[in-house]
Amino acid sequence: xxxxxxxxxxxxxxxxxxxxxxxxxxxxxxxxxxxxxxxxxxxxxxxxxxxxxxxxxxxxxxxxxxxxxxxxxxxxxxxxxxxxxxxxxxxxxxxxxxxxxxxxxxxxxxxxxxxxxxxxxxxxxxxxxxxxxxxxxxxxxxxxxxxxxxxxxxxxxxxxxxxxxxxxxxxxxxxxxxxxxxxxxxxxxxxxxxxxxxxxxxxxxxxxxxxxxxxxxxxxxxxxxxxxxxxxxxxxxxxxxxxxxxxxxxxxxxxxxxxxxx
Numbered sequence: 001x002x003x004x005x006x007x008x009x010x011x012x013x014x015x016x017x018x019x020x021x022x023x024x025x026x027x028x029x030x031x032x033x034x035x036x037x038x039x040x041x042x043x044x045x046x047x048x049x050x051x052x053x054x055x056x057x058x059x060x061x062x063x064x065x066x067x068x069x070x071x072x073x074x075x076x077x078x079x080x081x082x083x084x085x086x087x088x089x090x091x092x093x094x095x096x097x098x099x100x101x102x103x104x105x106x107x108x109x110x111x112x113x114x115x116x117x118x119x120x121x122x123x124x125x126x127x128x129x130x131x132x133x134x135x136x137x138x139x140x141x142x143x144x145x146x147x148x149x150x151x152x153x154x155x156x157x158x159x160x161x162x163x164x165x166x167x168x169x170x171x172x173x174x175x176x177x178x179x180x181x182x183x184x185x186x187x188x189x190x191x192x193x194x195x196x197x198x199x200x201x202x203x204x205x206x207x208x209x210x211x212x213x214x215x216x217x218x219x220x221x222x223x224x225x226x227x228x229x230x231x232x233x234x235x236x237x238x239x240x241x242x243x244x245x246x247x248x249x250x251x252x253x254x255x256x257x258x259x260x261x262x
Contacts, residue, residue, distance in 0.1 A: 002136035003032045003059055007052050008068030008124060009040040020068075020125050027133040034059075043070045046252075049099035050173045050181070054232045056087055064132045067091035067100075068124035079111040079123060080151060081131050081141050088135050090128045098153040109145030160184045162192055167258040169235070171250060178243025180250040184235040184258065196260045200227050202237065203254040210237075217241070 004024060010016040021033050036055060040048045048069040056065055064087075071092050073079050082089045082097055084105040089097065097105075111131055131144050141147075160169030160183050169184040200210040214226045217240045225248060230236050237256070238244050245251065 001030050001032055002028065003034060003063040004132050004136060005034045005036050005056070005059065005063060005065045006038070006068065007036040007040065007048055007065065008038050009042045009044065009048070009070075010038050010068060010124075012038055016122075016125075019122075020066075020129060023125050023129045024133060027129070028136055031136060036065075040069050045069055045094055045096040046099060046172060049096050053100050056089075057085070059087070061086035062088070064088040064090070064135050066124060066128045066132055067096060068128065069096065070094050071123040071128070072121070073123060073127075077152070079127055079131075080148065081109050081111055081135070081145060082151070083107040083141060088132075090131050092123070093151045095152045097151040105151070107141055108148050108151060109141045110148050111145040113144045160188060162188060164192070165260050167192055169256045169258075171237075171252050171254045171256060172234075174245045174250070174252060178239070178245040178247075179230075180237040180244050180248075180254070181230065181232075182235045182237070182256045184256060186229045186233045186235070189229075189235065189258070192258075193260055196262055198258055198260045200235075200237075201257045201259070202248070202250065203256070208248055 006020065017038055024031060024033055037051050048067060052065060052067065067089060073092060077092050077094045080093045082105045084101050085103055111127060113130060134144055160167055167184055167188060169182045171180045172183045173181040175181060198211065202208040208225065210225060210227045214220065214228045217238065220226045220240050222241050223239060225237065225239055225244065228236055228238060237250060239247060
């Protein structure tokens with residue numbers, strides 16, 4: 001049974017998500033439709049990429065992932081379908097795919113099939129669903145579009161800068177609990193640290209400085225701040241039983257600087 005996942009900024013208070021699912025069910029007799037999230041902040045491709053990036057590999061190979069964030073097409077941002085890492089992805093070429101995928105895609109096509117509607121403002125339902133159902137029935141990408149070489153690259157937003165004695169990154173995601181997730185990965189931290197002492201500074205908030213990495217929240221007293229690497233490998237700033245984003249005033253794009261010393 002094919003799997004189609006949905007990641008959108010449509011929310012759950014309107015009819016939009018149900019309309020998407022209804023159109024999938026009209027085209028496929030048997031399908032698993034999985035909601036990854038419909039609470040992506042509107043038009044926020046960085047948030048969408050982060051969420052899907054950290055879950056798509058949990059699905060079986062061949063799964064089809066519809067990404068409904070900032071979906072209006074133009075000559076600069078066409079609709080595309082991508083096959084990479086054993087999975088299919090469908091969305092707008094607005095920079096999201098370069099944030100989502102760390103590897104080169106096996107195949108990319110610009111979707112050229114006609115919409116299932118005379119309207120052009122609901123591409124998720126009228127374009128993406130049609131493409132997803134075609135793939136789910138065993139159809140090839142070449143039948144729904146023309147091959148292109150690459151997609152728009154905005155991956156630099158997820159790259160932390162570094163030199164021998166420091167790493168400069170930023171907060172790229174605030175989760176449901178108020179944890180501030182950075183683009184500083186454990187691999188980079190270990191490569192630069194080499195066992196040295198360090199201090200973590202949060203933006204211009206110099207009164208927030210941390211000098212250790214914890215493995216569990218309860219390693220610090222209730223309400224205290226801590227830094228830890230979560231399952232994705234990203235360095236995260238948290239509070240034990242509190243929301244770091246609210247109580248520490250942390251926001252997306254805030255700078256996080258780590259300085260190492262002997």
